[in-house]
Amino acid sequence: MKSHVTEAIDRQPFADKSEMDAAIKRHLADHGADLPDTAIEILRMLSQYAVKYPGVAFMKHATIARHIGRSRITVIRNIKRLVDVGIIEKVPFMRSVNGGKGANLYVINPCDTSEEIHRTELTEPHTAKDSEANFGYEPCSLLSENNYVLESARNYNNIPAPLYNALSPFFQGAELRKYVGIVFRAKTPKTRLESHTEAFSACIIDSIRRYKLGHIRNLEGYLFASIRKLSRRIFLGEVSVCG
Structure with a gap:
Protein backbone atom coordinates (compact mmCIF):
# COMPACT_ATOMS: atom_id res chain seq x y z
CA MET A 1 0.00 0.00 0.00
CA ASN A 109 -7.53 19.46 -11.46
CA PRO A 110 -5.65 21.43 -14.12
CA CYS A 111 -7.80 23.71 -16.24
CA ASP A 112 -8.90 22.65 -19.70
CA THR A 113 -8.14 25.45 -22.14
CA SER A 114 -8.52 23.51 -25.37
CA GLU A 115 -10.96 26.04 -26.79
CA GLU A 116 -8.27 28.71 -26.56
CA ILE A 117 -5.95 26.85 -28.93
CA HIS A 118 -6.24 27.99 -32.54
CA ARG A 119 -7.41 25.10 -34.72
CA THR A 120 -4.87 25.49 -37.50
CA GLU A 121 -2.60 22.93 -39.11
CA LEU A 122 -0.43 20.81 -36.84
CA THR A 123 3.22 21.78 -37.23
CA GLU A 124 6.52 20.44 -35.95
CA PRO A 125 7.89 22.42 -32.99
CA HIS A 126 10.96 24.59 -33.25
CA THR A 127 13.90 22.84 -31.57
CA ALA A 128 14.74 24.57 -28.32
CA LYS A 129 18.15 26.24 -28.24
CA ASP A 130 20.79 24.96 -25.87
CA SER A 131 20.69 28.27 -24.04
CA GLU A 132 17.02 27.82 -23.26
CA ALA A 133 15.80 25.98 -20.19
CA ASN A 134 16.24 22.24 -20.63
CA PHE A 135 12.93 21.44 -19.03
CA GLY A 136 9.83 23.53 -18.67
CA TYR A 137 6.23 23.90 -19.66
CA GLU A 138 4.88 26.78 -21.64
CA PRO A 139 1.77 28.58 -20.36
CA CYS A 140 -1.32 26.73 -21.54
CA SER A 141 -2.95 29.87 -22.96
CA LEU A 142 -0.02 30.92 -25.17
CA LEU A 143 1.20 29.74 -28.55
CA SER A 144 4.85 29.81 -29.59
CA GLU A 145 7.13 28.14 -32.08
CA ASN A 146 7.59 25.34 -29.58
CA ASN A 147 3.89 24.52 -29.57
CA TYR A 148 2.06 22.02 -31.65
CA VAL A 149 -1.21 23.56 -32.81
CA LEU A 150 -4.28 21.67 -33.89
CA GLU A 151 -4.97 20.82 -37.50
CA SER A 152 -7.86 22.25 -39.49
CA ALA A 153 -11.39 21.04 -38.90
CA ARG A 154 -11.45 18.02 -41.23
CA ASN A 155 -7.75 17.24 -41.72
CA TYR A 156 -6.44 14.49 -39.44
CA ASN A 157 -3.46 13.56 -41.60
CA ASN A 158 -1.12 15.77 -39.59
CA ILE A 159 -1.84 14.15 -36.21
CA PRO A 160 1.14 11.94 -35.27
CA ALA A 161 0.20 8.29 -35.84
CA PRO A 162 0.81 7.14 -32.23
CA LEU A 163 -1.51 9.82 -30.89
CA TYR A 164 -4.16 9.25 -33.55
CA ASN A 165 -4.07 5.48 -32.99
CA ALA A 166 -4.51 5.89 -29.23
CA LEU A 167 -7.33 8.44 -29.37
CA SER A 168 -9.30 7.71 -32.55
CA PRO A 169 -10.99 4.52 -31.23
CA PHE A 170 -12.65 6.70 -28.58
CA PHE A 171 -13.03 10.17 -30.12
CA GLN A 172 -13.77 11.76 -33.48
CA GLY A 173 -14.07 15.27 -34.84
CA ALA A 174 -13.96 18.08 -32.30
CA GLU A 175 -13.52 15.65 -29.40
CA LEU A 176 -10.45 14.12 -31.05
CA ARG A 177 -8.95 17.54 -31.70
CA LYS A 178 -9.59 18.57 -28.11
CA TYR A 179 -7.67 15.64 -26.65
CA VAL A 180 -4.85 16.05 -29.16
CA GLY A 181 -4.48 19.59 -27.88
CA ILE A 182 -4.49 18.47 -24.24
CA VAL A 183 -1.67 15.99 -24.87
CA PHE A 184 0.49 18.53 -26.69
CA ARG A 185 0.01 21.18 -24.02
CA ALA A 186 0.81 18.76 -21.22
CA LYS A 187 4.03 17.30 -22.63
CA THR A 188 7.35 19.17 -22.71
CA PRO A 189 8.44 20.72 -26.02
CA LYS A 190 11.51 18.48 -26.24
CA THR A 191 9.63 15.23 -25.58
CA ARG A 192 8.83 13.53 -28.88
CA LEU A 193 5.85 11.24 -29.11
CA GLU A 194 7.57 9.14 -31.75
CA SER A 195 10.40 8.28 -29.33
CA HIS A 196 8.07 7.10 -26.56
CA THR A 197 5.13 5.63 -28.47
CA GLU A 198 4.31 2.83 -26.04
CA ALA A 199 4.55 5.00 -22.93
CA PHE A 200 2.27 7.76 -24.27
CA SER A 201 -0.25 5.31 -25.73
CA ALA A 202 -0.42 3.36 -22.46
CA CYS A 203 -0.87 6.59 -20.48
CA ILE A 204 -3.71 7.78 -22.71
CA ILE A 205 -5.53 4.44 -22.74
CA ASP A 206 -5.15 4.03 -18.98
CA SER A 207 -6.66 7.49 -18.40
CA ILE A 208 -9.63 6.71 -20.64
CA ARG A 209 -10.10 3.31 -18.96
CA ARG A 210 -10.19 4.91 -15.51
CA TYR A 211 -12.75 7.42 -16.75
CA LYS A 212 -14.99 4.74 -18.26
CA LEU A 213 -14.81 2.70 -15.04
CA GLY A 214 -15.93 5.75 -13.07
CA HIS A 215 -12.68 6.07 -11.11
CA ILE A 216 -12.28 9.68 -12.25
CA ARG A 217 -14.84 12.31 -13.24
CA ASN A 218 -12.71 14.84 -15.11
CA LEU A 219 -10.95 13.09 -18.00
CA GLU A 220 -9.46 16.29 -19.42
CA GLY A 221 -7.78 17.26 -16.16
CA TYR A 222 -6.64 13.72 -15.34
CA LEU A 223 -5.17 13.16 -18.81
CA PHE A 224 -3.36 16.50 -18.68
CA ALA A 225 -1.84 15.65 -15.29
CA SER A 226 -0.91 12.11 -16.39
CA ILE A 227 0.84 13.24 -19.57
CA ARG A 228 2.68 15.96 -17.66
CA LYS A 229 3.85 13.44 -15.08
CA LEU A 230 4.97 11.04 -17.83
CA SER A 231 6.92 13.83 -19.57
CA ARG A 232 8.67 14.60 -16.30
CA ARG A 233 9.64 10.94 -15.91
CA ILE A 234 10.90 10.81 -19.50
CA PHE A 235 13.02 13.91 -18.92
CA LEU A 236 14.52 12.35 -15.79
CA GLY A 237 15.37 9.20 -17.73
CA GLU A 238 12.91 6.99 -15.86
CA VAL A 239 11.22 5.87 -19.10
CA SER A 240 13.28 4.22 -21.84
CA VAL A 241 13.09 5.24 -25.49
CA CYS A 242 10.97 2.97 -27.65
CA GLY A 243 10.00 2.76 -31.28
Whole structure:
Protein backbone atom coordinates (compact mmCIF):
# COMPACT_ATOMS: atom_id res chain seq x y z
CA MET A 1 0.00 0.00 0.00
CA LYS A 2 1.33 3.43 -0.93
CA SER A 3 2.33 5.96 1.70
CA HIS A 4 0.64 9.35 1.62
CA VAL A 5 3.88 10.90 0.31
CA THR A 6 4.13 8.43 -2.59
CA GLU A 7 0.45 8.92 -3.38
CA ALA A 8 0.86 12.71 -3.38
CA ILE A 9 3.89 12.58 -5.68
CA ASP A 10 2.13 10.22 -8.08
CA ARG A 11 -0.96 12.41 -8.31
CA GLN A 12 0.70 15.85 -8.21
CA PRO A 13 -0.89 17.74 -11.14
CA PHE A 14 1.18 20.96 -11.12
CA ALA A 15 4.86 21.80 -11.34
CA ASP A 16 4.59 24.59 -8.76
CA LYS A 17 2.20 26.72 -6.74
CA SER A 18 1.85 29.38 -9.43
CA GLU A 19 0.44 26.81 -11.86
CA MET A 20 -2.02 25.66 -9.23
CA ASP A 21 -3.10 29.23 -8.46
CA ALA A 22 -3.64 29.93 -12.16
CA ALA A 23 -5.80 26.81 -12.52
CA ILE A 24 -7.91 27.77 -9.49
CA LYS A 25 -8.38 31.25 -10.88
CA ARG A 26 -9.58 29.78 -14.17
CA HIS A 27 -11.89 27.29 -12.43
CA LEU A 28 -13.49 30.09 -10.45
CA ALA A 29 -13.89 32.21 -13.56
CA ASP A 30 -15.68 29.31 -15.26
CA HIS A 31 -17.77 28.02 -12.34
CA GLY A 32 -17.60 30.56 -9.52
CA ALA A 33 -20.99 32.09 -10.27
CA ASP A 34 -22.66 28.69 -9.89
CA LEU A 35 -20.84 27.60 -6.74
CA PRO A 36 -21.98 28.26 -3.16
CA ASP A 37 -19.71 30.49 -1.10
CA THR A 38 -18.91 27.49 1.11
CA ALA A 39 -17.62 25.47 -1.85
CA ILE A 40 -15.34 28.33 -2.87
CA GLU A 41 -14.14 28.66 0.72
CA ILE A 42 -13.32 24.94 0.81
CA LEU A 43 -11.44 25.16 -2.50
CA ARG A 44 -9.31 28.05 -1.24
CA MET A 45 -8.60 26.17 1.98
CA LEU A 46 -7.55 23.04 0.11
CA SER A 47 -5.17 25.13 -1.99
CA GLN A 48 -3.50 26.41 1.20
CA TYR A 49 -2.79 22.80 2.22
CA ALA A 50 -1.73 21.77 -1.30
CA VAL A 51 1.56 23.65 -1.54
CA LYS A 52 4.19 21.01 -0.69
CA TYR A 53 2.88 18.80 -3.49
CA PRO A 54 1.17 21.43 -5.66
CA GLY A 55 -2.45 20.52 -6.21
CA VAL A 56 -2.62 17.68 -3.66
CA ALA A 57 -4.01 18.02 -0.13
CA PHE A 58 -4.76 15.47 2.61
CA MET A 59 -7.61 16.52 4.90
CA LYS A 60 -10.45 15.01 6.92
CA HIS A 61 -14.01 16.28 6.62
CA ALA A 62 -14.01 17.15 10.31
CA THR A 63 -10.83 19.20 9.95
CA ILE A 64 -12.24 21.20 7.06
CA ALA A 65 -15.49 21.73 8.95
CA ARG A 66 -13.65 23.01 12.01
CA HIS A 67 -11.51 25.43 10.00
CA ILE A 68 -14.37 27.03 8.07
CA GLY A 69 -16.96 26.87 10.85
CA ARG A 70 -19.45 24.66 9.02
CA SER A 71 -20.99 21.28 9.77
CA ARG A 72 -19.42 18.08 8.48
CA ILE A 73 -22.51 17.39 6.36
CA THR A 74 -22.24 20.82 4.76
CA VAL A 75 -18.58 20.19 3.98
CA ILE A 76 -19.35 16.82 2.36
CA ARG A 77 -22.14 18.34 0.26
CA ASN A 78 -19.96 21.18 -1.02
CA ILE A 79 -16.98 18.93 -1.73
CA LYS A 80 -19.31 16.83 -3.87
CA ARG A 81 -20.27 20.00 -5.73
CA LEU A 82 -16.60 20.74 -6.48
CA VAL A 83 -16.11 17.16 -7.66
CA ASP A 84 -19.21 17.21 -9.86
CA VAL A 85 -18.09 20.30 -11.80
CA GLY A 86 -14.60 18.82 -12.27
CA ILE A 87 -12.61 21.25 -10.15
CA ILE A 88 -11.27 18.63 -7.75
CA GLU A 89 -10.94 14.87 -7.50
CA LYS A 90 -11.56 13.15 -4.17
CA VAL A 91 -9.59 9.98 -3.43
CA PRO A 92 -10.33 8.05 -0.19
CA PHE A 93 -7.00 7.15 1.42
CA MET A 94 -6.45 4.06 3.54
CA ARG A 95 -3.98 4.13 6.40
CA SER A 96 -1.14 1.70 5.71
CA VAL A 97 -0.33 0.93 9.35
CA ASN A 98 -3.53 0.57 11.31
CA GLY A 99 -5.92 0.08 8.44
CA GLY A 100 -9.20 1.90 7.94
CA LYS A 101 -9.83 5.25 6.34
CA GLY A 102 -7.54 8.17 6.97
CA ALA A 103 -7.73 11.67 5.60
CA ASN A 104 -9.13 12.02 2.10
CA LEU A 105 -6.75 12.97 -0.67
CA TYR A 106 -7.95 15.91 -2.77
CA VAL A 107 -6.45 16.69 -6.18
CA ILE A 108 -7.09 20.09 -7.75
CA ASN A 109 -7.53 19.46 -11.46
CA PRO A 110 -5.65 21.43 -14.12
CA CYS A 111 -7.80 23.71 -16.24
CA ASP A 112 -8.90 22.65 -19.70
CA THR A 113 -8.14 25.45 -22.14
CA SER A 114 -8.52 23.51 -25.37
CA GLU A 115 -10.96 26.04 -26.79
CA GLU A 116 -8.27 28.71 -26.56
CA ILE A 117 -5.95 26.85 -28.93
CA HIS A 118 -6.24 27.99 -32.54
CA ARG A 119 -7.41 25.10 -34.72
CA THR A 120 -4.87 25.49 -37.50
CA GLU A 121 -2.60 22.93 -39.11
CA LEU A 122 -0.43 20.81 -36.84
CA THR A 123 3.22 21.78 -37.23
CA GLU A 124 6.52 20.44 -35.95
CA PRO A 125 7.89 22.42 -32.99
CA HIS A 126 10.96 24.59 -33.25
CA THR A 127 13.90 22.84 -31.57
CA ALA A 128 14.74 24.57 -28.32
CA LYS A 129 18.15 26.24 -28.24
CA ASP A 130 20.79 24.96 -25.87
CA SER A 131 20.69 28.27 -24.04
CA GLU A 132 17.02 27.82 -23.26
CA ALA A 133 15.80 25.98 -20.19
CA ASN A 134 16.24 22.24 -20.63
CA PHE A 135 12.93 21.44 -19.03
CA GLY A 136 9.83 23.53 -18.67
CA TYR A 137 6.23 23.90 -19.66
CA GLU A 138 4.88 26.78 -21.64
CA PRO A 139 1.77 28.58 -20.36
CA CYS A 140 -1.32 26.73 -21.54
CA SER A 141 -2.95 29.87 -22.96
CA LEU A 142 -0.02 30.92 -25.17
CA LEU A 143 1.20 29.74 -28.55
CA SER A 144 4.85 29.81 -29.59
CA GLU A 145 7.13 28.14 -32.08
CA ASN A 146 7.59 25.34 -29.58
CA ASN A 147 3.89 24.52 -29.57
CA TYR A 148 2.06 22.02 -31.65
CA VAL A 149 -1.21 23.56 -32.81
CA LEU A 150 -4.28 21.67 -33.89
CA GLU A 151 -4.97 20.82 -37.50
CA SER A 152 -7.86 22.25 -39.49
CA ALA A 153 -11.39 21.04 -38.90
CA ARG A 154 -11.45 18.02 -41.23
CA ASN A 155 -7.75 17.24 -41.72
CA TYR A 156 -6.44 14.49 -39.44
CA ASN A 157 -3.46 13.56 -41.60
CA ASN A 158 -1.12 15.77 -39.59
CA ILE A 159 -1.84 14.15 -36.21
CA PRO A 160 1.14 11.94 -35.27
CA ALA A 161 0.20 8.29 -35.84
CA PRO A 162 0.81 7.14 -32.23
CA LEU A 163 -1.51 9.82 -30.89
CA TYR A 164 -4.16 9.25 -33.55
CA ASN A 165 -4.07 5.48 -32.99
CA ALA A 166 -4.51 5.89 -29.23
CA LEU A 167 -7.33 8.44 -29.37
CA SER A 168 -9.30 7.71 -32.55
CA PRO A 169 -10.99 4.52 -31.23
CA PHE A 170 -12.65 6.70 -28.58
CA PHE A 171 -13.03 10.17 -30.12
CA GLN A 172 -13.77 11.76 -33.48
CA GLY A 173 -14.07 15.27 -34.84
CA ALA A 174 -13.96 18.08 -32.30
CA GLU A 175 -13.52 15.65 -29.40
CA LEU A 176 -10.45 14.12 -31.05
CA ARG A 177 -8.95 17.54 -31.70
CA LYS A 178 -9.59 18.57 -28.11
CA TYR A 179 -7.67 15.64 -26.65
CA VAL A 180 -4.85 16.05 -29.16
CA GLY A 181 -4.48 19.59 -27.88
CA ILE A 182 -4.49 18.47 -24.24
CA VAL A 183 -1.67 15.99 -24.87
CA PHE A 184 0.49 18.53 -26.69
CA ARG A 185 0.01 21.18 -24.02
CA ALA A 186 0.81 18.76 -21.22
CA LYS A 187 4.03 17.30 -22.63
CA THR A 188 7.35 19.17 -22.71
CA PRO A 189 8.44 20.72 -26.02
CA LYS A 190 11.51 18.48 -26.24
CA THR A 191 9.63 15.23 -25.58
CA ARG A 192 8.83 13.53 -28.88
CA LEU A 193 5.85 11.24 -29.11
CA GLU A 194 7.57 9.14 -31.75
CA SER A 195 10.40 8.28 -29.33
CA HIS A 196 8.07 7.10 -26.56
CA THR A 197 5.13 5.63 -28.47
CA GLU A 198 4.31 2.83 -26.04
CA ALA A 199 4.55 5.00 -22.93
CA PHE A 200 2.27 7.76 -24.27
CA SER A 201 -0.25 5.31 -25.73
CA ALA A 202 -0.42 3.36 -22.46
CA CYS A 203 -0.87 6.59 -20.48
CA ILE A 204 -3.71 7.78 -22.71
CA ILE A 205 -5.53 4.44 -22.74
CA ASP A 206 -5.15 4.03 -18.98
CA SER A 207 -6.66 7.49 -18.40
CA ILE A 208 -9.63 6.71 -20.64
CA ARG A 209 -10.10 3.31 -18.96
CA ARG A 210 -10.19 4.91 -15.51
CA TYR A 211 -12.75 7.42 -16.75
CA LYS A 212 -14.99 4.74 -18.26
CA LEU A 213 -14.81 2.70 -15.04
CA GLY A 214 -15.93 5.75 -13.07
CA HIS A 215 -12.68 6.07 -11.11
CA ILE A 216 -12.28 9.68 -12.25
CA ARG A 217 -14.84 12.31 -13.24
CA ASN A 218 -12.71 14.84 -15.11
CA LEU A 219 -10.95 13.09 -18.00
CA GLU A 220 -9.46 16.29 -19.42
CA GLY A 221 -7.78 17.26 -16.16
CA TYR A 222 -6.64 13.72 -15.34
CA LEU A 223 -5.17 13.16 -18.81
CA PHE A 224 -3.36 16.50 -18.68
CA ALA A 225 -1.84 15.65 -15.29
CA SER A 226 -0.91 12.11 -16.39
CA ILE A 227 0.84 13.24 -19.57
CA ARG A 228 2.68 15.96 -17.66
CA LYS A 229 3.85 13.44 -15.08
CA LEU A 230 4.97 11.04 -17.83
CA SER A 231 6.92 13.83 -19.57
CA ARG A 232 8.67 14.60 -16.30
CA ARG A 233 9.64 10.94 -15.91
CA ILE A 234 10.90 10.81 -19.50
CA PHE A 235 13.02 13.91 -18.92
CA LEU A 236 14.52 12.35 -15.79
CA GLY A 237 15.37 9.20 -17.73
CA GLU A 238 12.91 6.99 -15.86
CA VAL A 239 11.22 5.87 -19.10
CA SER A 240 13.28 4.22 -21.84
CA VAL A 241 13.09 5.24 -25.49
CA CYS A 242 10.97 2.97 -27.65
CA GLY A 243 10.00 2.76 -31.28
